[in-house]
Amino acid sequence: MSGKTHQYAFFLGCIAPNRYPGIESAAIKTSRNLGIELLPLKGASCCPAPGAFGSIDLKVWYAMAARNLVLAEQMNTDIALICNGCYKSIWEVNHKLKHHDELRDDVNEVLKEIDMEFKGTINVRHLAEIYYDEKICGVAKLADSITTPLKGVKIAVHYGCHLLKPRKEREFEAEGVGDTENPMWMEELVAALGAEPVQYRNKMQCCGAGGGVRGYDIAHALDITNEKLINMSEVGADAITEVCPFCQLQFDRGQIEIGEKFGVEWAIPVLHYNELLGLAQGMSPQDLALDLHGISCEPFLNKLR
Amino acid sequence: MAKAKGYSDENLSVRLADRYYRTEDASPDFLKNVEKIGMTIAHMCYQCGTCTGSCPSAPRSSYRIRKFVRRAVLGLENDALTDPDLWLCTTCYSCTDRCPRDIAPTDIIMAMRNLAFKREIVPRNFLNTVQFIYKTGHGVPNNDVNRAARVRLGLEAEPETTAKYAEFIPGIQKILDHYGLKDKADEILAEGQ
Numbered sequence: 001m002s003g004k005t006h007q008y009a010f011f012l013g014c015i016a017p018n019r020y021p022g023i024e025s026a027a028i029k030t031s032r033n034l035g036i037e038l039l040p041l042k043g044a045s046c047c048p049a050p051g052a053f054g055s056i057d058l059k060v061w062y063a064m065a066a067r068n069l070v071l072a073e074q075m076n077t078d079i080a081l082i083c084n085g086c087y088k089s090i091w092e093v094n095h096k097l098k099h100h101d102e103l104r105d106d107v108n109e110v111l112k113e114i115d116m117e118f119k120g121t122i123n124v125r126h127l128a129e130i131y132y133d134e135k136i137c138g139v140a141k142l143a144d145s146i147t148t149p150l151k152g153v154k155i156a157v158h159y160g161c162h163l164l165k166p167r168k169e170r171e172f173e174a175e176g177v178g179d180t181e182n183p184m185w186m187e188e189l190v191a192a193l194g195a196e197p198v199q200y201r202n203k204m205q206c207c208g209a210g211g212g213v214r215g216y217d218i219a220h221a222l223d224i225t226n227e228k229l230i231n232m233s234e235v236g237a238d239a240i241t242e243v244c245p246f247c248q249l250q251f252d253r254g255q256i257e258i259g260e261k262f263g264v265e266w267a268i269p270v271l272h273y274n275e276l277l278g279l280a281q282g283m284s285p286q287d288l289a290l291d292l293h294g295i296s297c298e299p300f301l302n303k304l305r
Numbered sequence: 306m307a308k309a310k311g312y313s314d315e316n317l318s319v320r321l322a323d324r325y326y327r328t329e330d331a332s333p334d335f336l337k338n339v340e341k342i343g344m345t346i347a348h349m350c351y352q353c354g355t356c357t358g359s360c361p362s363a364p365r366s367s368y369r370i371r372k373f374v375r376r377a378v379l380g381l382e383n384d385a386l387t388d389p390d391l392w393l394c395t396t397c398y399s400c401t402d403r404c405p406r407d408i409a410p411t412d413i414i415m416a417m418r419n420l421a422f423k424r425e426i427v428p429r430n431f432l433n434t435v436q437f438i439y440k441t442g443h444g445v446p447n448n449d450v451n452r453a454a455r456v457r458l459g460l461e462a463e464p465e466t467t468a469k470y471a472e473f474i475p476g477i478q479k480i481l482d483h484y485g486l487k488d489k490a491d492e493i494l495a496e497g498q
């Protein structure tokens with residue numbers, strides 16, 4: 001274990017800081033325990049939402065994401081983030097602008113109006129993938145940081161879409177992360193906390209919310225979510241974990257909406273991986289603002305006691 | 306629709322007639338535009354259906370991604386852009402992940418949505434997001450319940466984003482205005498559908 005601190009500019013996005021602030025707080029504190037320092041990325045905006053913005057005008061999506069990237073370039077620091085949707089925007093636009101001169105020129109033309117220039121000097125990573133990276137943290141170091149193991153609970157992992165897919169376009173620094181058909185690295189991260197990760201049918205299916213579908217046709221989106229909930233409940237999941245606050249919103253608020261719309265009752269707690277890690281490192285439910293969750297985390301917390 | 310070849314032997318002309326499917330209302334530029342905006346190779350599609358078979362939206366609707374790819378190849382612009390199913394793609398990228406021809410069907414959909422927006426065909430929820438971002442920098446802005454929770458956690462009420470540093474918002478507005486996005490969103494919303 002090296003004593004070196006790794007620093008990243010912390011890109012927050014929207015849903016974590018503005019709906020589930022416990023994720024933001026937990027990410028900062030739990031990472032610090034692992035020798036990872038998350039620095040404020042001042043003045044960052046929405047990534048912007050890849051479905052909503054990309055659908056309207058991809059050029060605006062590139063330019064808006066580039067502005068966020070330039071803020072980190074000015075700090076001379078790589079970005080770490082905690083949301084798959086943000087990963088899609090920030091990682092992918094960074095990658096595209098680094099590799100397509102014409103696109104970069106277009107974007108810089110616009111950024112010039114606000115005295116900015118995309119140079120392509122930094123990298124973008126998802127915090128979960130940083131945790132898995134042996135060069136920085138790794139599963140063993142993660143397990144060492146645990147003070148209150150999450151014993152006796154079964155956890156279903158929802159990987160989400162935009163961190164891993166499309167596989168052909170992704171490049172990860174951490175080894176063993178790229179598989180999109182049946183990845184297991186997040187299960188390893190969950191097992192490191194003392195919990196039991198469970199396998200369920202069609203694990204890699206989408207939560208249903210993306211691409212603007214949640215806003216366009218909520219019943220359609222919720223029907224996809226409901227299918228995942230059925231598959232997770234079949235194997236007795238006590239909780240769902242993910243690394244995407246938008247997926248979290250869809251599963252958490254979605255269970256309530258499914259009750260209202262379809263008359264089907266669910267009560268499976270939904271926790272971002274950083275919230276789980278926070279609990280396992282001894283943070284209290286109050287430290288994580290779990291009371292803001294739509295679905296009560298109490299049954300899950302009681303099982304831990 | 307078969308294209309006449311004008312061979313002197315009428316029998317051969319009929320037998321060897323061009324059987325490529327063409328329709329009168331096909332738009333030849335549609336494929337080109339879709340491929341350029343989507344940065345993908347729609348014309349390589351051999352209609353295997355792996356994309357539709359991977360699609361979470363297919364089993365619960367009439368949305369068929371393979372059909373949209375075909376429409377791109379055939380130049381069926383109107384059919385594609387006016388079909389309400391265009392907006393049922395969750396952009397999960399399962400189709401793109403699995404396409405044996407290395408096409409990105411998801412990005413074909415994104416390109417078609419961009420083209421639809423140019424014609425002012427767009428669901429309202431997309432435009433609302435634009436308005437939020439123009440005003441606050443966030444697609445999902447902060448609120449008072451959340452501010453109180455943040456303070457309880459020892460965070461500042463406003464995150465270290467445009468929410469706390471409002472001086473960055475004019476820059477965002479300039480970018481959006483450069484593309485005329487906010488005005489167009491306002492205009493379409495005012496017209497109602």
Ligand code: SF4
Pocket residue numbers: 349350351352353354355356357371374403404405406407408410
């Ligand atoms: S998977 Fe690819 S080749 Fe097969 S139908 Fe879909 S787009 Fe065409």
Ligand code: SF4
Pocket residue numbers: 356359360361362363370393394395396397398399400401410411
């Ligand atoms: S990206 Fe869209 S079209 Fe492709 S599988 Fe997912 S929902 Fe279906």
